[in-house]
Amino acid sequence: MKQLKILGQLTLLALIYLLGNQVARLAHLPVPGNVVGIILLYLLLNLGVVRLEHVQEAADFLLRHLVFFFIPVAVDLMNWGGVFYRYGLALALAIVLSTALTFLGTGAIAQWLEKDGASCTD
Amino acid sequence: MHGLTILFSVLLTVGAYLLSKALYLRYRHPLLNIVLLGAGLVIATLLALRIPYQSYVPGQRIMTWLLGPATVGLAVPLYRQRSLLRRHRREIFAGVGLGALASMLTAGLIALAAGLPKDVLLSLLPKSVTIPFAVEIARIHGGSPGLASAIVVATGTLGSVFGGTLLTWAGIKAPVARGLALGTGAHGQGTAMAFMEGERQGSMAGLAMTLAGITTATFAPLVVRLLLRH
Numbered sequence: 001m002k003q004l005k006i007l008g009q010l011t012l013l014a015l016i017y018l019l020g021n022q023v024a025r026l027a028h029l030p031v032p033g034n035v036v037g038i039i040l041l042y043l044l045l046n047l048g049v050v051r052l053e054h055v056q057e058a059a060d061f062l063l064r065h066l067v068f069f070f071i072p073v074a075v076d077l078m079n080w081g082g083v084f085y086r087y088g089l090a091l092a093l094a095i096v097l098s099t100a101l102t103f104l105g106t107g108a109i110a111q112w113l114e115k116d117g118a119s120c121t122d
Numbered sequence: 123m124h125g126l127t128i129l130f131s132v133l134l135t136v137g138a139y140l141l142s143k144a145l146y147l148r149y150r151h152p153l154l155n156i157v158l159l160g161a162g163l164v165i166a167t168l169l170a171l172r173i174p175y176q177s178y179v180p181g182q183r184i185m186t187w188l189l190g191p192a193t194v195g196l197a198v199p200l201y202r203q204r205s206l207l208r209r210h211r212r213e214i215f216a217g218v219g220l221g222a223l224a225s226m227l228t229a230g231l232i233a234l235a236a237g238l239p240k241d242v243l244l245s246l247l248p249k250s251v252t253i254p255f256a257v258e259i260a261r262i263h264g265g266s267p268g269l270a271s272a273i274v275v276a277t278g279t280l281g282s283v284f285g286g287t288l289l290t291w292a293g294i295k296a297p298v299a300r301g302l303a304l305g306t307g308a309h310g311q312g313t314a315m316a317f318m319e320g321e322r323q324g325s326m327a328g329l330a331m332t333l334a335g336i337t338t339a340t341f342a343p344l345v346v347r348l349l350l351r352h
Contacts, residue, residue, distance in 0.1 A: 013191035020194065030343035032258030034193040035336050041197035052198065059195030062188075066310075067156045068139045069189040070253045072131075072182040074161035074275070076268020078168070078175050083242055083269065090236035091273070094246055098229035099277050099307055102250055103285055106221030106330075107294035107303035110213040114296050 002057075009058030012050070016041050124180065131181025138163035152283050152311075157253070157275050186257075193254040196332045203329055210298055210326070217299070218330050221306035222337040223345075225250040230349045240350065245269040247345065248338055249277045252309040255335030263346050274309065281308025282315045301326025306334045 020037030023029070029036065044050040084091070142159035168178060200207070207214065226247045233243040244265030248256035253271050260270035285304050294300060297320060304312035305327030313331050317324030 010191060013194050017190040017194045021190075030262065031339045032255070032262060034190050034254060034258055035339045037190070037194035038197045038200070038332070038336065041194050042200055045197060045201040046204070052201070055195070056198055058191075059198040062192035062195045063199070065139075066192055066254075067143070067160075068136070069185060069192060070157040070271060070275075071139055071160035071164065072135050072178075072185040073189070073253065073257055073267055073271045074157050075135075075164045075168075075175075075178060075182060076266065077161060077272050078165050078268075080266060080269045080272070087236070087238055087242060090233070090238055091242070091246065091276075094229045094232040094236070094238075095249060095273065095277050095280060097232060098225055099250065099281055099285075100288060101228050102221045102225040102307040103281070103288055103303045104292055104294075105224040106217040106306040107289050107292065107299045109220050110217035110302045111294050111296045111299035113213045113216055114210070114298055 006058050006061060009055050010062075012055055013041075013058055013062070016044075127177050128181040128184065131178050132185065134164055134167055135160070135181070135185060138167075152279055155275055155279055155311075157271065189254050189257070196335075199328055200332050203325055206325055207329055213298055214302060214326075214329060214333065217302040218306050218333045219337055221303070221330075222250070222334050223341060225307070226338060226341065226345045230345060234349060241265055242269065243349070244346065246273055247342060249273045250281075250307050250309060251335040251338045252331055255339055259339050259342050263342060275311075278308045278311030282311040285312055286315060286319065297322045298326050302330045305330030309334070 017034060017037045020035070020040055021033030023040070024031055024033040024036045041050065041055070045052065138160040139156070141163060142154070142156045145159065146154045146156050164178075168175065229246050229249055230243060233246050238246070241264060244263045245260045247263070247265070248259040248270055251259070251274070253274050256270045256274045257267040261267050281304065285308055286300075289300050289303055294303065300319065301316045301323035304316040304323070308315070309331050313324060313327035316327035
């Protein structure tokens, strides 16, 4: 019974994903269908058309095992071994610098706005 | 024959997942990354049995398709946290927006300066967002999904090992700001670290992870045009 319920919820998530894909394709959006799907589901939840109990077991199950789905994607690396060999240093540099700047940028502006907001409302 | 190959690919991948997850849970070392370890096991098995990559592709397609509905499921935690989202909307939108742009622009500019090939540069742009977004963003703009996912894992591992220390060193102590930075800069792996710091940091990081994916996907076409204009 519980499996059947999860299967139904999974179908609903898959339908919303397919709908997101279609919307992105037909509207020529330069954004992936899964992004349109998330926004769609978030809106449907807020409007009360879809309720948490219609999707949450399947969503929680998939998100708990989300890492599994990354493995087959990463197997594609088989074809890219040479890139790391050849461009490893530049890639490492780009990753390290850009990640550090992302942390500092996000952290600094969020902290600044939070303090600013706190002093306004207090 | 075709069905058997698919079954073999799926069973191999599930086995690799369970094994690498068990190893990670036992040692909890950030370098024992489940994605890289699992993919490494699959690749090693394929090479050892002399199975060409092409034979893995049909099974791979089925498994990766399910990533779509799984990603749509991210709307559920987003909805559960909607009051938090509303309360901190200014910090969230400014922080995540700035972070997503900074991540793409700096990575892209360094790649350009270093003369990396176009497909490598395009796989590098979504480096800070969680894999399901990164894969699609890379694919749409002409990068490689596999390379993008490896770069995402490298970013997440780096971010989860050094992110907290860097933020403390820079004097960023507010829990909301720390959570947002960890989720924006290092996606799920950063979010896991944020949850170790505290509930508040973790929830903010989870929100930031999903929103950074959406923001990056939205800005990516603009950034690609800016970096690669002819």
